[in-house]
Amino acid sequence: MSESVIKRKGVETGIRGLILLEGFLTEAEEQTLLRAVDGKGWENLSKRRVQHHGYAFDYKVRGVNPREKIGPLPRFVEPIVSRLKALDDVGQEFDQLTVNEYVPGVGLSPHVDTHSMFTNVLASVSLAGHTVMEFRRGHEKQALLLPRRSVLILASEARYAWRHYIPHRKTDPLEEGRAVPRPTRRVSFTFRRIQVNPCICDWPDECDTRKNEQLKILPGVEDEYVRRMYDAIAPHFSSTRFSRWPKVVDFLNSIDKGSVIADVGCGNGKYLSTRKDCMFLASDLSVGLVNVCVEKSFDALAADGLNCPYRDSSCDAAICIAVVHHISSVERRKRLIAEIARVLRRGGRALITAWAMEQEKPAKTIAKWEKIDGNDFFVPWHLPSHRTQRQHEQDPCSVSKTTPDDSFQVYKRYYHLFQEGELETLVNSVPGARAVDSFFDKSNWCVIFEATA
Ligand SMILES: O=C(O)CCC(=O)C(=O)O
Numbered sequence: 001m002s003e004s005v006i007k008r009k010g011v012e013t014g015i016r017g018l019i020l021l022e023g024f025l026t027e028a029e030e031q032t033l034l035r036a037v038d039g040k041g042w043e044n045l046s047k048r049r050v051q052h053h054g055y056a057f058d059y060k061v062r063g064v065n066p067r068e069k070i071g072p073l074p075r076f077v078e079p080i081v082s083r084l085k086a087l088d089d090v091g092q093e094f095d096q097l098t099v100n101e102y103v104p105g106v107g108l109s110p111h112v113d114t115h116s117m118f119t120n121v122l123a124s125v126s127l128a129g130h131t132v133m134e135f136r137r138g139h140e141k142q143a144l145l146l147p148r149r150s151v152l153i154l155a156s157e158a159r160y161a162w163r164h165y166i167p168h169r170k171t172d173p174l175e176e177g178r179a180v181p182r183p184t185r186r187v188s189f190t191f192r193r194i195q196v197n198p199c200i201c202d203w204p205d206e207c208d209t210r211k212n213e214q215l216k217i218l219p220g221v222e223d224e225y226v227r228r229m230y231d232a233i234a235p236h237f238s239s240t241r242f243s244r245w246p247k248v249v250d251f252l253n254s255i256d257k258g259s260v261i262a263d264v265g266c267g268n269g270k271y272l273s274t275r276k277d278c279m280f281l282a283s284d285l286s287v288g289l290v291n292v293c294v295e296k297s298f299d300a301l302a303a304d305g306l307n308c309p310y311r312d313s314s315c316d317a318a319i320c321i322a323v324v325h326h327i328s329s330v331e332r333r334k335r336l337i338a339e340i341a342r343v344l345r346r347g348g349r350a351l352i353t354a355w356a357m358e359q360e361k362p363a364k365t366i367a368k369w370e371k372i373d374g375n376d377f378f379v380p381w382h383l384p385s386h387r388t389q390r391q392h393e394q395d396p397c398s399v400s401k402t403t404p405d406d407s408f409q410v411y412k413r414y415y416h417l418f419q420e421g422e423l424e425t426l427v428n429s430v431p432g433a434r435a436v437d438s439f440f441d442k443s444n445w446c447v448i449f450e451a452t453a
Pocket residue numbers: 098100108113124125164188190
């Protein structure tokens with residue numbers, strides 16, 4: 001088909017970068033494509049059937065692993081892919097194809113195709129029947145009929161800033177108040193091109209690359225009431241932290257000899273000598289605590305657990321003890337788990353522990369702590385004045401208090417306390433992590449998870 005017979009529409013929706021080309025496929029081409037996909041295996045999702053070609057699609061990350069290429073796109077789509085490439089508005093080769101099959105009542109939830117995973121242009125061809133796709137950006141909403149054999153091209157603003165979805169219904173209200181039933185079947189071919197570089201689009205609010213960058217920045221509360229607080233109290237804190245928790249020791253003892261174990265948030269390094277036959281990669285956000293480890297002749301480096309300085313799949317096991325409760329948002333807590341899962345090899349296990357809301361002696365703990373909001377608290381640390389680094393200086397993250405016999409500075413420590421089930425849910429919400437055990441121990445919630453990717 002020559003480009004001249006293609007009727008351009010969609011620009012009138014006011015969505016910049018959206019183009020709808022009607023009659024993009026001939027009836028013969030449509031039949032060929034449908035026969036080809038029907039001859040292949042479908043994957044059943046909860047409501048629709050799908051096929052993925054080029055790269056496997058992972059719905060948890062709404063994208064693909066660029067290293068897991070299945071192969072080139074199937075031969076039967078080659079003519080379509082070259083015709084799309086020849087269009088001025090496309091001008092690129094596609095290497096990933098998702099085929100979706102919809103029956104009446106089944107739609108697609110609002111989403112923006114993951115910025116960091118795919119390039120600037122997406123193309124979706126409608127076969128076997130039409131649908132109505134809706135687009136949302138803030139309070140703006142537009143509906144567009146996608147006729148059978150048309151192709152929808154989403155580029156720039158339409159691709160990056162507008163959410164698209166197909167309402168889950170059996171009829172669509174079209175113009176003049178007419179209710180038009182959905183066809184018995186619609187099959188769409190969505191073509192994308194994998195991208196390996198971070199997204200540099202102009203729409204940061206919908207951009208996962210930017211959101212991830214943002215997550216790397218230490219928020220003020222963690223900088224002041226975690227990092228600097230530990231720097232200030234490190235030697236005193238360390239002098240109170242020598243007993244090792246039996247559950248952590250049990251976990252470490254379950255790991256194979258010769259393993260590489262990441263200790264993310266290693267504190268004063270009290271677990272680093274547990275397994276002489278394994279290698280520990282120890283890190284902590286607090287330089288003060290890292291210095292304590294170094295003074296004990298351990299190797300440790302100052303690094304944020306949300307940016308572990310290790311290669312993917314480089315560790316066999318990990319521990320992250322009493323760290324995640326110091327992270328001040330759900331997104332950042334997820335990022336910590338995701339980082340641990342990333343550095344673990346597939347099947348590698350991590351033990352993660354966090355202080356519980358369900359404290360065993362609430363009168364001595366929660367009742368005395370300063371509630372910030374929800375399950376977030378400031379927990380005091382009393383640092384005797386003779387242990388302060390700068391005895392005459394007032395550390396900005398502490399308040400001085402004087403008792404008749406001694407004087408000390410009180411440091412506030414930020415904690416998000418976990419409720420029953422919360423840590424497990426958090427772990428399971430992270431792609432590539434799956435909780436395999438969960439228990440309560442000494443006012444802590446503990447989860448052992450496995451890296452699945
Ligand atoms: O069915 C369609 O046309 C769109 C599919 C889609 O948006 C997607 O798979 O991301």
